[in-house]
Amino acid sequence: MPRPHFAPTLSLMALLATASLAAQTETRAPAKADGPIAFTHARLLPGGAAAIADGVLVVHNGRIAAIGGADTPIPEGASVVDCRGKTITPGLIDASFRTAANVADANEQGSEITPQLRALDTLDPEDKLLLRARAAGVTAVHVMPGTRSVIGGLGCVVKTAGSEPRTMLLKEDATLHITLGAEPSMGNRAIRGGEVDSIYYRRPTTRMGVVWEVRRSFFDAKQALETVAGAPQPADPGTVVLQKVLQGQLTAVTTARSEQDLRTALRIADEFGYKTVLDEAQDAHLVLDELAAAKTTVLLGAPSASLVAGTGAQDGAEPRSATVAQLAARGIPFVITTGTNLQALDLVREAMFATRNGLSPAQALDAVTLEPAKLLGIADRTGSLQKGKDADFVVWSTDPLDPAAVAESVHIDGISVLAPR
C-alpha cells in the first residue's frame, strides 16, 4: 500500500498540529484551529448515509462545515489536507467504558444503593485507558460507576479530550447504573453468631438478595412518589434519581451478563414500568425473543471475548461470537462496547471482530458510532459526519475494519488530539 503523504505546505501544518498537540497535552486546554480545514480525496464513511469514495470534509470552528463528493467547494483560505488512500469515519463512541480509576474509587461500598453518586467525580482527563482509547479512535465514552454495588449511581458521557471533566461533558447525568448477578454481593458476609465488626455483614449475599435490593429501592421510590402527589415532601437525593427513572426522565442501564440476569433485568423493568438498556449482555443469544419483545437496546460488551465479563467473572454466562449477528438478524438494537471485560480489544477491533462473525461493515461501524450516539442522546452533536455536528472524526490509514488500520489522526471539536503511540 502506498504510504499516504501530505503536500509540502501541509507537512508544516502537520508539524504545527503536532506542536499544538504537545501544548494541548501539557496545558490540557486545546486551542481551536483558526481557519477552515478541508480534508480532501478521502474515503468518507459518514454513518447513517452512503459511503463517499472520493470525498471532502470541511471543518471550521470545531464543527463540520461541509461534507460531500470531490466537487464540494473548499472555502477560500482553507488549509487542505490530502487524505488520498485514507478513510475518515465519525469518532467512535464507547457506550460502556471502564476507566483506569481504582476499582475501590468507582464502587462505593458504604451502601449497596447509592443512586446519587456520580462517575464523573472519578474521571481524570489523563486517565491512561481514556488516552489509549482516544489514540485508537474513540472520541466519546459513557462512564458508569463500577459493578460492585447493586445501584451504583449516575453515568456520564464525555468526550475523550478536554481541560477538565466538566469541559468534556456531553451529558452529565446520562444514565442510572444497576448491576445484577454475582458481583454486587461479592464480599458481603452473613452474620452467623460472630461479632459484627464490618459494614460487609449485610445483604445481599445471594442473587435473590441483589434483586431484592433493586426491587425494594424502586418500590420505596414509587411509594414516595405517590405520597408526594398528595402532599409534597422532600425526597433524599438517591430517591429523586430513582423517581426520574420511574418517570422515564432517566435511562437505566442494567449490567446483566447471564441469561437469568437478563430475564430478571427485563422482569423488574417491566414490573416498575421503566425502560432499561442491558449492559454486557453476553447471554443475549439465549433470550432473543424476550429482547425483541421488550424493544430494549443491548450493549454487547467485547463481543470478541470468550471470558465472562466482570471483576469476579462469576456470572456463568456463555459468550458466543455469533451473538452480534443474531441480534442484527432479529432487528434487536445493539451497540458494541468494551465494558469491564478483561479480554476487550480496542473498540474498532471489536467492530472488526463483529464483521468476522456475520455483521456487515456498515452495521459494525454504526454499532460503535451512530447507534451509541442515539442511545446516549448525543446524536445531535456527534456519532456521524453531518454538516453542523461537532467535528469529531478519525482519519484512518485504511479501512478501519482492516486489521492493519491505524488511527492516524483523531479530531475532537476539530482539534487533532492524537496522543503519541
Added chain:
Amino acid sequence: MNRCSAAALRGSLLLALASLAAATAAPGQTPAQDLLVRCQTMVIAPDTVLQGSALLVRQGKIAYVGDEIPAEAKAGAKLVDYGSAVLVPGFVLPPTTLGRERDLAEGALPFTPDLRAVEAFDPWQEELLRLPQHGVTSVLLSPSPRNLAGGLGALVKPGSETGGGRVVTPELQLALSLAQVARNPEREPTSLMGAIDALRTALQKAKSGLASGPDALILRGVLEGSRKVTVAADTYPELLGALDLAREFGFQPVLLGATEAHKLVPRLLEQKATLVLNPLRFDQPERQLQLPSLLAEAGVPFCFGGPAESLRLSAVLAVKHGLDRRTALTALTRTPAQTFDQAALVGSLRQGCGADFVVFGGDPLDLGSPHLATWIDGVCLLGTVPGNARKSKTEDAAAVAPAAGVR
C-alpha cells in the same frame, strides 16, 4: 450526652485551654531582660533582608528591628552576637498530626468536624520537642486526613522556657479530606464518589439551615468565609473534587498533598488555592521536583508539608529544580503563616511577632550551612548563645543526638 451539653462542655474546655495557653506564655517564663540579637544577614521576611543589623527582643516578641531600635533600649539589652551568621524566621510546619494518628484520627466516624486537635495536644510530646532541631518554631497540629472531616487544627509551639510546648491559637482551620486514606474500606464512604457526595451533602445541609449542632456551626463558618478549610487531596480527581466543592460552597481552598497539582494549575489560580505540598525527596520523578517552580511561575502560593525533618530539604530540592530562593524561604515561613491567618504571630520577624528564629552558618538553603541555633519566643531552645558560657537548655540534649544537626 446531648448536643447542648456537649457544646457547653466544649465552651468551658475552651476557657480552660485559653487560660492554660496564657499561663504557658506568662512573662515570667521569658527572659526579663531585653535581648539585642545581631548578625551579618538578617531575614526579617523573605523580601526584607538586613545586612549587619540587629533586632530587639522584649518579652519574647520582636520589639524593634534594625534602625528602629531606640538607643536606650540598645543600651539596656543583653547582646547576643552571631557574627557572620544568617538569621531567618523560624519555620512554620503546616498541618500535621506529628505522628499522633491514634489521638488525631477518630476512626469510629468519618465526619467529625467539631473535634479539636488541641484536645490531643501534649506539651511534652517528643515529636513536638524535637522540632527545633529542624528549624521549626511553630506547627499546625491538625486532625488526621483519615477522616472525611477530621475537625479543627490548632497553632502550637514546640517550646518555652519550661521546656514543654504551648498552644498559640486553639481553634484554626477545618480539616477535610478526600485523600485515599479517608476512604476506609470498613466504613462509609469507601470510594471517592462517596466521599465527595458525603461532603457535598453535609455542606448543602448546613447551607439550607436544616442541620443544627456544633458540626453545623463549624460548617456554617466555612460557608460564611470565617473558617479556613484544608482539604487533603493528591490525585487529579481528588483535587478537582475539592476545587468543585470550594467553588460550589464559596470557600478558598488550601489543598494538602496535591501531588498532581500540575494537571490543574489554571483552576488553582482561578480559585486562589494555596497548596501544602508533599515533602520532596531525591528519588522522586523530575516532574514532582519541578512542581514548586511550576507553581511559583504560575503564581500559585504553596508551602511544604511535613515531616519536619524534610522541610528544609524540600526547599533545597525545589531550588535545585528551578525555584527561586526567596520563594523557597517564603514557603517555609510566611506562606504557611499567612495561609492560616497567623502572620501577625509567626512566620516573620516583624514587630509584634514572636521572637522565633533560626540561625545558620550560611545560606539556609544550602544543606552545608550549619544550623547554629533555634529560638522560640526569645528563648534559645537549641544551640549556643554567643557570649554566654552557660549552655542553653536543650544544648546537652542536642549534643547527644547527632541528628540535631548543630555543629
